[in-house]
Amino acid sequence: MKKTKALAPHWEPIPRVLALFRGLSPALREVVDADIALRLTALRDIGIPGGDLDQMYVEAIEIAQLDARHPPPPPERYEARRSYQVYQSPKGA
Numbered sequence: 001m002k003k004t005k006a007l008a009p010h011w012e013p014i015p016r017v018l019a020l021f022r023g024l025s026p027a028l029r030e031v032v033d034a035d036i037a038l039r040l041t042a043l044r045d046i047g048i049p050g051g052d053l054d055q056m057y058v059e060a061i062e063i064a065q066l067d068a069r070h071p072p073p074p075p076e077r078y079e080a081r082r083s084y085q086v087y088q089s090p091k092g093a
Contacts, residue, residue, distance in 0.1 A: 017054045028064045035060040
């Protein structure tokens, strides 16, 4: 919540959100803080004042917990299954 306090100094979390945040491990707290800071920066960049921070925290906590339980699969590297010869016109040959 340190990053959020810097970006939204007048915000005070409701007790339920504070309890949810304090129940997280330090690693998940950092993930949630980074997510909230990213959201607030994005909102500011497009000219929208900060939304409902309590709801943002609840969503960020849920996403962090889901990602911790079920990490997303690593991206698959695309490899071409076929290769073709480069076409040369009869005039160029």
